[in-house]
Amino acid sequence: MHEQHSPLIRLAKRDAMPRGQVWAIRGASFVAAFLISALIFLLMGHSPVEAYGTMISGSLGKPTAIRQTVRIAVPLLGTALAIAPCFKMRFWNIGAEGQITAGAVGASYFALFWADKLPGPALLVVMALAGAICGGLWGLVPAFFKAKWGTNETLFTLMMNYIMIGVVKWLQGGPWEGRPGSQIIPQFDSAAVLPKVLGVHCGWIIVLIMTVAMFIYMKYTKQGYEIAVIGESENTARYAGMNVGRIIMRTMFLSGAMAGLVGFIVASGADNTLHSGVAAGVGFTAITVAWLAQLNPFAMIAISMLLGVLEKGADTLQTRLEVPASISDIITGIFLFCMLGCEFFINYRLILRGGHKEVAKQ
Template identity: 70%
Template sequence: MHNTSSHRTPLVRLAKREHMNPGAQWAIRIAAILLALVVGGLVMLLSGNNPLEGYATILTGSLGKTSAIRQTVKNFIPLLGTALAIAPCFKMRFWNIGAEGQITAGAMCATYFALYWADKLPQVPLLLLMFVAGAIGGGIWALIPAFFKARWGTNETLFTLMMNYIIIGFVKYLQGGPWEKMPRGSQQIAQFEANACLPKVAGVYCGWIIVLVLVFVMFWYMKYTKQGYEIAVVGESENTARYAGMNVPFIIMRTMFLSGAISGIVGFMLVSGANNTLYDGVAAGVGFTAITVAWLAQLNPFAMVGISAMLAVLQKGADTLQTKMQVPASISDVITGVLLFFMLGCEFFINYRLIFSHSSRKNQKEVGE
């Protein structure tokens, strides 16, 4: 009898890092950003444009003039607000992909009062009413998938995603139906009256103040309150939370209502500050982009400020690339996508390490009888 045994080790293995010092973490992040800029520069070069001139145009187009800075801040407001909204859900491991719809629901509820109550109330009470309506509308729209998840264990990712299209379709119906401005046929909702519009501070509607206040509120809520602690425990293990006597279904619904309410407030700010009207694309994809912001920030509200600002600069700068250098919109999107890809990828190398095996096969001879 002759037996042959061989020990095979995988060429590459993944291992979770126990700890990496902050200096090394930031070195990886900076290297990722620099590499992303190099790759983005190559994309611009292949499209027939000067990369240095392109990056200079992005910066000057977003920060070079007062008007450009104001537009960048307008892009920054909904990004930060929505990232703050979805952070508690993600902390709880509830994958809320429905912020787009929750923003739209809040915007729709706020718009009702802007259209039908503007002649009955002065500005401050009307805006407060719109604020509350937006929060309740977004909260209820988020509560629906949360209830189904808590009661029957449905898939929240698909449920919240599908809810987006339902509410957007309903707003399309309102645009061409009950809320369509006169004369009929425009498929548009009328512009709000002045008392239904948020006042400006430093040349930009005051939504930037609201979201910055929310940064401190959400940091305190998630770190220092009983509810924040419950969210963290449920996120770690639902069984542990139940063993500790926590009402997990209620925590899921409460947290999702809060998430939807903040998204609804973002919707209120968009219709009453940025656009002064409602249309079906009011969220403009911010509900999906904010997911990237939240993950890159590791769900830290203060880190979300910097990442939202960076993406707002890229977004406004990309618009300037198209107008000044005639760079196609697709190229601008590719550059933004490359940067996000490298930034997300670097977090992988911060949390995991690759182990390469150089061991060769060993042949062993055994004596058989």
């Protein structure tokens, strides 16, 4: 016989926690984020109260600030909705950046070359459809390879981001370049620009409709049920007679189409042109939104707005308090880290080694 020491720290999956305890952990994570950020403000020589007040007033203090915060939240919410069915299926779509960009390219083609051939409303509809189709087809490529040959979707979708960004850079300096040598694509005609509702482009209405549609799709449709089953066990899905490969491709086309629609919204509603940074990192930040919301479409609304407040507030810190941009990014990162960390402690518990030793037979 010999003595076997247990690990110093072990992780164990928690059983379902009471709702009150879950929200207590989440509340504690916010408190921790505020305290850590306050310490950084103090080290920079700024009052934490003044800094937080500046962030809140800069993001929610005036109607113009609220509109800008909503504009930040719209693509975050739309992209989080897009990747939710893939993640539910445990297909790790890290390619939303490329799918957004592909959708923006499809929409921009009609904005640049069809503005004088179609009336305004019809042009916007065609742009939206083109964005959705291009984004869907771009998302379908890694899904086909996954279904056919079992390739790694994480690396595949990630690499496709850079391919599509490269395509846009080529368009900027080549076929779609405006003034020679500028490497800038011209601004869209007014007919190709999304109209404003309550001071913000109507993309916010589109993503709210997408939220309701995604909730119904995931919870009450046969396709949503199939996605959930595959996420639990592909073998179970095959045993039940489901065509797993076809469902993967269908779901990824839907995901890419929704991301492509976000690309249309950003290009037509926010930027009014196409450029290589049209996705602006939204595809990666939306992963955080989806996970924090536990893939709940309605919870994504609140989390997208929260991140919008943080980003707009951090920008205000730079202009009003002359806080370096790096510090603003650190503050945002601290909040994201604490928010994600709380979900870890909700799902897992740490077990410290006690004073006893486990005895194992040889």
